[in-house]
Amino acid sequence: MLRNSILVTGGAGFIGSNFILNWLRAGSGGDAIVNVDNLTYAGNLENLEKISSDPRYTFAKGDIVDRRLIAEVLAQHAPRAIVHFAAESHVDRSIHGPDDFIRTNVNGTFSLLEESRAYWNELEGEKKRDFRFLHVSTDEVYGSLTADDPAFTETTAYAPNSPYSASKAASDHLVRAYHHTYGLPTLTTNCSNNYGPFQFPEKLIPLTILNALAGKPIPVYGDGKNVRDWLYVEDHCEAICAVLHHGRIGETYNIGGMNEKTNLEIVDSICSALDTMRPNDSVVPHSHLIKFVADRPGHDRRYAMDIGKIKAELGWTPRHSFETGIRETVEWYLANSAWIAGVTSGSYRQWMAKQYSL
Numbered sequence: 001m002l003r004n005s006i007l008v009t010g011g012a013g014f015i016g017s018n019f020i021l022n023w024l025r026a027g028s029g030g031d032a033i034v035n036v037d038n039l040t041y042a043g044n045l046e047n048l049e050k051i052s053s054d055p056r057y058t059f060a061k062g063d064i065v066d067r068r069l070i071a072e073v074l075a076q077h078a079p080r081a082i083v084h085f086a087a088e089s090h091v092d093r094s095i096h097g098p099d100d101f102i103r104t105n106v107n108g109t110f111s112l113l114e115e116s117r118a119y120w121n122e123l124e125g126e127k128k129r130d131f132r133f134l135h136v137s138t139d140e141v142y143g144s145l146t147a148d149d150p151a152f153t154e155t156t157a158y159a160p161n162s163p164y165s166a167s168k169a170a171s172d173h174l175v176r177a178y179h180h181t182y183g184l185p186t187l188t189t190n191c192s193n194n195y196g197p198f199q200f201p202e203k204l205i206p207l208t209i210l211n212a213l214a215g216k217p218i219p220v221y222g223d224g225k226n227v228r229d230w231l232y233v234e235d236h237c238e239a240i241c242a243v244l245h246h247g248r249i250g251e252t253y254n255i256g257g258m259n260e261k262t263n264l265e266i267v268d269s270i271c272s273a274l275d276t277m278r279p280n281d282s283v284v285p286h287s288h289l290i291k292f293v294a295d296r297p298g299h300d301r302r303y304a305m306d307i308g309k310i311k312a313e314l315g316w317t318p319r320h321s322f323e324t325g326i327r328e329t330v331e332w333y334l335a336n337s338a339w340i341a342g343v344t345s346g347s348y349r350q351w352m353a354k355q356y357s358l
């Protein structure tokens with residue numbers, strides 16, 4: 001049994017793997033990590049290769065819907081906290097096929113909550129007092145803003161618009177109910193769009209980088225003027241640590257980058273970075289590859305996060321500017337062609353053909 005461990009779900013995905021790498025790099029008081037992930041198309045153990053033989057790290061392949069497995073992992077590792085990342089995370093996939101989103105995001109979170117409640121009920125003393133269940137969620141649960149609306153706060157009414165955001169909203173409500181009804185010591189974070197190393201190239205930023213490098217069309221939905229608030233993934237991981245260690249039980253915390261940009265601004269900034277870094281690519285300027293395509297059904301126009309609460313209570317603000325974050329991200333993709341080759345094989349090609357007819 002590992003002493004002083006935390007259980008991470010979905011740790012082989014984009015944010016989860018960054019979280020584990022940061023956690024072990026920072027030392028984090030000697031806590032070990034147990035990572036439960038069933039390795040869907042988005043889960044990739046290569047992300048964690050650097051720490052795969054670290055004695056503080058254990059991987060348990062498994063599905064969060066599987067209550068027996070969760071109960072066994074909890075009994076075996078006796079974690080002091082759970083940080084729950086595991087989810088189906090891509091809006092476009094939820095439009096094509098919502099089933100997996102309901103299964104993992106709703107039923108999976110329910111299974112995890114039930115087993116956490118049973119585990120926590122048996123704890124005693126300090127171990128019971130200090131246990132935390134941190135649920136990682138999204139700004140998309142709040143719905144869509146117009147250009148002039150104020151940013152989302154923690155008290156903004158939920159109004160999810162896609163099967164993905166509706167499934168995340170359902171999971172947020174379950175977490176809230178388990179605190180309110182059973183006293184489970186929960187924390188919820190709602191974060192804006194992340195970017196950085198290890199992001200699966202179905203999402204706007206890595207998709208743009210990869211298509212631009214390959215001289216393929218860069219698909220921009222609708223008029224390209226939808227706005228997202230972009231945050232470098234390391235900043236998100238630091239915010240989660242701050243909430244885990246100092247957040248008030250039962251509370252939710254908004255996390256964002258204070259960095260609203262239209263999709264066209266994002267794509268343009270990547271294209272200009274590549275014009276400098278890769279002046280000899282087949283199509284330069286890379287922006288000539290931009291192709292406006294049919295809009296995403298139900299496409300939310302704008303997200304923006306008011307991060308006043310986490311700033312005031314926990315002293316967290318993002319450390320990375322978009323300019324440094326995006327440069328580091330582009331450099332990371334340029335330096336990691338083996339990782340890219342690994343994730344862009346068979347099933348990725350099928351997804352691209354289905355979504356973009358590319």
Ligand code: NAD
Pocket residue numbers: 009010011012013014015016036037038039040041042043044062063064065084085086087088089090104108136137138139168190191192193194195200
């Ligand atoms: P991701 O899709 O990259 O990774 C998800 C991980 O969960 C994968 O490793 C996958 O194998 C695993 N997983 C999926 N279903 C599972 C199941 N049934 N059992 C066990 N493991 C399972 O996602 P991400 O972008 O890293 O997002 C992580 C979390 O953060 C999600 O809950 C997401 O809603 C939330 N979030 C993401 C963003 C973002 O911009 N990516 C922003 C805010 C919040």
Ligand code: DAU
Pocket residue numbers: 089090091092137138139140191192193194202203204205207219220221222226227228263296303
């Ligand atoms: O806001 C937080 C959310 O951010 C997370 O909860 C989700 O898990 C994460 O996937 C992300 O959702 P988005 O839908 O905002 O991210 P995506 O990268 O898919 O799209 C960003 C914007 O870019 C969005 O307005 C749609 C647009 N887009 C996306 C793709 C993939 C395009 O114009 N073209 C594309 O090919």
